[in-house]
Amino acid sequence: MTKLLDIQNLTLRFKGKRTVHAINDVSLSMEQGETLALLGESGSGKSVTLKALLGLLPPKRTEIEGKIEVNGTDVLSLSGRKLQKYRGGEVSMVFQEPALALDPVYTVGRQIAESVMRHKGVSKAEAMSTALDMLDRVRIPSANRRLHNYPHELSGGMRQRVMIALALACRPRLLLADEPTTALDATVQIQILLLLRELQKEFGMGVIFVTHDIGVAVEISERVAVMYAGQIVEEGTTSEIIKSAQHPYTQGLLAANLHDVERGARLNAIPGAPPSLEAKPESCSFAPRCPHATAECRAALPPVFTPAPRRRVACVMAAPALAAE
Amino acid sequence: MSATDLFPALKPKTAAPESRDKGGPAQPLVIVRDLQKHFPVRGGILGRTQAMVQAVDGVSFEVKKGETLGIVGESGCGKSTTARLLIGLIEKDKGEIIFDGQGLGDALSLKELRKDVQMVFQDSYASLNPRLTIEDSVAFGAKVQGLDDPNGRARSLMARVGLDPDRFAHRYPHELSGGQRQRVNIARALAMSPRLVVLDEAVSALDKSVEAQVLNLLSDLRREFGLTYIFISHDLNVVRYISDRILVMYLGEVVEVAPVDSIWREQAHPYTRSLFSAMPSMDPDNRTQEPPLAGDPPNPIDPPKGCRFHTRCRFASEVCKTRVPKLQGLPGNAEHLAACHLHDATSGHPKAGQGVPQ
Structure with a gap:
């Protein structure tokens, strides 16, 4: 069976007065009927990935390299009639603000x-x-x-x-959901999440769910990919990510969720703010905020380790952890 | 008899910081009684009032000195309106606001109140004047109130909230x-040396990793300046982390108030229980199976009669449709207040006095 989604080495820049390196060398694949949560903060490239999948980005100002295939169709080469048929037919999207x-x-x-x-x-x-x-x-x-x-x-x-x-x-074979519950109240959010879960089973479609809320990702998805500065830093099944996160950024995000934190205890916050992405990352983008950063992290892009099939971590720290096991 | 007793004007004018505490430690910093605010909905060609939005209806609570009160509820429940009423941004229709023993409007003027009460809003960008530099924004309130050395104050507070004044003052x-903008807003609120800071969804628009930094900052500042917070949020985890007591609102009314540990252990009001079980589970092997509530919250223009929650409550009976439940302490735990007929043995509810069934 063909893969539902196969993104390879996707790199995306926005040109204008200043260049923004929104997505940097992202590869991602999904099997038929899978649910994947793209987890990350604002500016990490989650929504841009979805828009690239639907061909919704302004062509004049966007430079795209790499390959996106949905069910064997090369999305980046589609135009005109074929693109119209693809949007909404093969892949469709739920946006954050339904009123808009x-x-x-x-x-x-x-x-x-x-x-x-x-x-x-x-x-x-x-x-x-x-x-x-x-x-x-x-x-x-x-x-x-x-x-x-x-x-x-x-x-x-x-x-x-x-x-x-x-x-x-x-x-559609693939549903893209861009923070569909962020604007909703808590009691309504859970209704929509459960509805999406049911419909996904009923229709057997694949779902990519973009969110910044780990709790939401746990409720909706089987797999999680964590994005930071336009790159995927960690990927795995939801329980792998929740129970044994290896990338320091993922660990920081989990700690910032405040679930089970002792009241009044000092939070283990990630210092600083995400990078501006005006230059193409040449070293680990998270190094300036990382408590474990070494000279190695600042010198080159981190190696990607795959401790298990379909599990990956882009961090030098992940290597000794493997050897120890 | 000394000279100063005869001539009070000769007494040295020392304004020690303790002198701001007027009612003593036992006096709650804020007492709100039966606060009410209805907004008219105008319509038609004559612009007549068609209906009233009952945004806040009979809200009463207290905030003790040095404690943090968390207010939670869904959109339209009146939590932000309550905050705005508290600092006098909008005028109340009815009710009393008593700040450290002085009633707002009688003993205490609005201008005096605002020296002691400051607010931080959700939208960090909209709440700063885009034409003022950061330093001017932070110093502005202190200038208006005639405090000494507003700019020096501003710079030292900027440093305190983690913004280097030399780098940021002129941005x-x-x-x-x-x-960073939310830090500026916090510095601006603190420039008045307030005693109460109202934080209305102050961390909700921030990314998770930045939110944790700001929460740490808020805890530090609270300790350092002896502040009292009212912390409004829809995120229960955040509220639990920062608050001492939690107040739950539904459609303009208070349905439950309790110390954090007590409410975390047992939610006495069916609505609170639904709100808590609507939190996403953090365990992938044990996900939520049933939504705790169906549908959206009703419109506050025409709220249900009796208990306002009865239209969505699993335990509603006839009495809930007609009689408004009173907010009262639970048997055996007077600190924990809930407004539900299930807890009132005399209410006439078939399951009255047994607590909320599972």
């Missing part, structure tokens, strides 16, 4: 139906019944009535459900 | 990162 992503002048039913008509070439009546079915599947109460509502008539949680229904209406 | 807000 939905069109305010059309009813939600019509927006879902439009996408179904475009991709499947069915009649309007048929598309509307698919829309109704989708609203049912995302557990919107009295879906028949909600079909004719405008986005502003719905609450935040309901809008995010509509957004998910819209993204899944054409049965 | 503008857009030249700083989010974490």
Whole structure:
């Protein structure tokens, strides 16, 4: 079976008054039906990776090198009709702010139906019944009535459900979710997470879930890739990352989650702030903030260790840890 | 009889720092009683008031000297409105705010209150004037209040919050990162040497690694300056870490107040329990299976009658739809207050007096 996603040596720069090296040599692969959380802070390149996957970045200002394949299709070479068919058909996306992503002048039913008509070439009546079915599947109460509502008539949680229904209406193989629950309240967030988990099982699709919240990643995904300064610093199954994180950045993130921290105890905070990415990283990007940094870290890019299949750590520290085991 | 007794004006004017404590250590720093704020919703061609948003409705609580009170709740529950009422940013409709024994409006003017109470907001960029340098921003309040040497104060506080004054004093807000800007906001709040600092989602917009730094800073400052905090957040882990007591709000009302350990052990109100179980699990082998609540919080324009939570509560009975539960101490733990008929043996709820069932 072909891999669902295969990104190889993706490097992405934004050109303009100043150059930003947003993604630096990222490789990532996913099997069919997997859920992967991309974990990282703002500016680590999580959202840019998703946008590159959908070809949503402004072509004039973006320089992309490397290869992205989804189900064997070379995404970077797509254009025109083929790109339109790919977006929403093969891969679709749920955004953070459903109020901005939905069109305010059309009813939600019509927006879902439009996408179904475009991709499947069915009649309007048929598309509307698919829309109704989708609203049912995302557990919107009295879906028949909600079909004719405008986005502003719905609450935040309901809008995010509509957004998910819209993204899944054409049965994509891969769903990209860009912090879909960050703007929601805690009690609504957990509902949406569980819904996504159920729908993922039901449709058997792959999901890439971008988040900065480790707890959310644990709830939704089987695998986690941690990003820092446009690179993947650690990858593994969720329990590997949670229980035996090896990269100092991942360890710092886990500590900053405050889960199980003694009240009033001093937090083991990572000092400093993420780098600005104006230059291509020549050494470990995390070294300036790392408590274990040595001259070796500042001299060259860290080696990538693979302690187990599909598990990797980009840190010199990971090597002695292996030998000790 | 000495000369100073006859002529009080001859007494040396020493303003020792302790003299700011008027009520003594037992007097709570803040007492809020029956605070109420309703916002009108205008509409129609005449712009008449169509409805009222009951943002804060009958909120009462106390903050002791030197403690940190965490306020949690979902959006629209009135936590930010409460904070704004507390520092007089918006006018209250009803109720009393008593600061160290002095009622706001009678014994204490708004200007005097603001010497003692400062606030840090969520959006670090929007709350700084983009045309003022960092030093001017931090010194501004002290200048307005006529405190001595505002710029010297500003520079020493900048150093204290971890921003080198020589490097940062002449920068503008857009030249700083989010974490640095939030440090500026904290320095600005402290420039007035306040006694109470209200932190409204002050760390929510920061990245996790930076959030931990700011939390460490807040704990240090609290110890160093003997501050009292009101810490508003939607992140229960953060609130647990920093607070002594936690106050839970739902639709403009207080549903539970308790010391952190007590509420962490047992959530007495069904809403608090749902809120706690909505926290993502940190164990991949033991993920959440059932969402604790269905649907979104109701609209505060027309909140449910009786107990406002009854529309989403698993244990709701007839009495919950009609009678408003009173906030009262739990049997056996008077420090732990909850507003739920389940805990009131005389409420008429079929399961009254048995606590919240599992």
